[in-house]
Amino acid sequence: MADIIQVKNVSKSYWRDSIETSVLHDISLDIKEGEFMALMGPSGSGKTTLLNLISGIDKPTRGEIIINGTDISRLNESSLAKWRSNNIGFVFQFYNLIPVLTAFENVELPILLTKLSKAERKQHVETALNIVGLNDRMDHYPKQLSGGQEQRVAIARAIVTDPVILVADEPTGDLDRNSAGEILTLMERLNQEFNKTILMVTHDPHAASKAHVIRHLEKGDLIQETV
């Protein structure tokens, strides 16, 4: 399998009141197409920052990030927005669903920007909700769903555009054990059945154990590789 994600000598620093805080130091990392990788590490180790850089919602201070042949660190904001909508599916720890929209409408959001017809959008949304097992909850609002169900809606939203890469930041961090198990099973299924490349940040060793590859970050450095 070819490398779909190539992180080359990436560093990231933040400036707060003229004080530079270095978060990532000269990171290099390759992820193969169809791989399920877990990024682990203590709080402040830079794992979410690395995830943000790979998903194109933040830019590196130095280095290159090449995704599927595109150096995203060179894209401007509008090109990056379009690239994200076509290539990346996001799953957040706190689901981040829009509370005034139903499950169906939340999942439909990313494809509102496409040229799909209403009927095509409906088909895509129903397929995504079917994959996450929530086609009977499509008219429910987020507050009418359990945490696990909300996260499944968020996953349906992430996959509705059929992106090649899924990034998940602590997707089970706000869930009970059973719900977390369901989400991990769903992610495994997306990886295996739908060949999604998944990059997941987690604190939870049990969650990480579902991944093919686990990489550890410690104070901004990748410290070891476990297969």
Added chain:
Amino acid sequence: MKILKLIFKNSFRHKLRTTLTIFGISIAVIAFGLLRTVVTAWYSSVKAASANRLIVRQSVSFIFPLSYSYREKIAQVPGVKEVTFANWFGGTYIDKNNFFARLAVDADTYFEVYNEFVLPKDQLDTFKKERNSCVIGADIAKKYHLKLGDVMTLDGDIYPGRWEFVVRGIYQPKFKSTDAMQMLFHWSYLDETMKQEMPGRAGDVGWFVVLINDPAQSASISNQIDGIFNNSTAETKTETEAAFQQGFIQSSSAIITSMNFISFVIIGIIMLVLGNTMIMSARERTREYAVLKTLGFSGKHLAGIILGESLLISFLGGGIGLLLTFPIVSGFSQFIPKGIFPVFEIEPITIIFSCGSAILIGIVAALFPIQRALTTKIVDGIRFSG
């Protein structure tokens, strides 16, 4: 689902806050509409002025009289079609609060020059024949339940005494802007009394009204008239009727300027109210905007969503306010003494101003939230907890 649905749902996410904001905007638009209506009503006499009428008055002040003898000289100026005149009588009818214009006029010519006062021929003929008769506007007749043959008694102040007039005519206004709150009686009747009781005031005329053939000649005719009386004991100032009315309004310019100013201050207040709502709303949704960005929504999309919400609220508030302004202005006009404003109604310009303001307010109130949504980095937005 469409973006419009998202805009609508977002706008009413906090129902109480949005309702109060809409209510606040409505109240402000009503206040704006009412003030603008008062201001435009103030100017209605200027707008109703005829272009082919000139007013000749004493150059020092309107309150000083001119001599009746000026009439013949004015009539001889080329381009003058007719000359009539009037005197402000003042006085009290029943109660001091009953305000309307009471004028001593030249019965033979006044209705020719003021053809917007529509009086049936038989009534005009009767009026001309009876020296103590008067003609009243239809609004006076309606307000005081007067009919032909009734006697109106005035207590004089400028011209002391008790004056009785028989109503022989009731004129109808030709246009909506025509003042139907005037009482007109024979100047000759007043003058005869003056000759007997105050000879020094006999032959005094308040002002002349000159009907001209060509409004384009008003400036040269005015100059010629004033030239005739240069270096006389009572020099004249001749101006168009519109300029004459404008001169009256000038005396109230401070009030009108204040009202104009306040009406636009109200617009500023609405902007602050809606701006505050939009800022709170956008701040609460900082994380959502960041999430929308991650989903591929561009700055243009977010700006459209925020602007849409702002415009929706301002349109609702403005629309409700404008709709309510009509009955409120109508009700308000009932409490204004007839004769102060010949016309008191919402002008198209006020409606345009209100609608324009609603659009402007919606746009301005959205600017800061849009700027904030666009400049907040996705990573900062996702971390935001507000």
